[in-house]
Amino acid sequence: SAVISQKPSRDICQRGTSLTIQCQVDSQVTMMFWYRQQPGQSLTLIATANQGSEATYESGFVIDKFPISRPNLTFSTLTVSNMSPEDSSIYLCSVEGSAGEVDEQFFGPGTRLTVL
Amino acid sequence: GENVEQHPSTLSVQEGDSAVIKCTYSDSASNYFPWYKQELGKGPQLIIDIRSNVGEKKDQRIAVTLNKTAKHFSLHITETQPEDSAVYFCAAIYNTDKLIFGTGTRLQVFP
Numbered sequence: 691s692a693v694i695s696q697k698p699s700r701d702i703c704q705r706g707t708s709l710t711i712q713c714q715v716d717s718q719v720t721m722m723f724w725y726r727q728q729p730g731q732s733l734t735l736i737a738t739a740n741q742g743s744e745a746t747y748e749s750g751f752v753i754d755k756f757p758i759s760r761p762n763l764t765f766s767t768l769t770v771s772n773m774s775p776e777d778s779s780i781y782l783c784s785v786e787g788s789a790g791e792v793d794e795q796f797f798g799p800g801t802r803l804t805v806l
Numbered sequence: 807g808e809n810v811e812q813h814p815s816t817l818s819v820q821e822g823d824s825a826v827i828k829c830t831y832s833d834s835a836s837n838y839f840p841w842y843k844q845e846l847g848k849g850p851q852l853i854i855d856i857r858s859n860v861g862e863k864k865d866q867r868i869a870v871t872l873n874k875t876a877k878h879f880s881l882h883i884t885e886t887q888p889e890d891s892a893v894y895f896c897a898a899i900y901n902t903d904k905l906i907f908g909t910g911t912r913l914q915v916f917p
Contacts, residue, residue: 738904782849795905799849
């Protein structure tokens, strides 16, 4: 499976500010995804990060709030903009397996965000 | 819309006993069903998955069964150990590449 790292691992931010989360993979992958996991909850897909084109957002998530970049096949960023306490969550990136069968998704360690 | 239900939300077992977690899904086109284990402070880890062309898959102490007619699938852990304690999530794929997750089961294995 791919090795996925995320930076930062955690952060505490003031409301109204923005935070950019980085996701790095040790191999080239076609599909990268960003998820949100609110405290004690399940995972919700925010968007699919497409290399060379705009991200595809799920219902309830918009580009102005969660801009995403995907400059190459091993890297993506998610920005949480104009943060409020409701944005306090774990943000996870995942990749679709590059060496195995299609559909297998592997997750990074997550970024734990607290907004005061 | 697409939905995955998961039960129970919490499960406590004695070390050595078996644990079973059940999920149902709504999209009849789903054909891939992974299970993830999430330990405290970590990202979800893929532990086993099953595709719609098989009814059961085993990997050492864990197994997954799938009933496509009833649209439900289950995770079975035998001979549980304290290190099995974690939150487990089932998921189903929809729209060919997107995963929708169940609500999670917190498993506690007591020594």
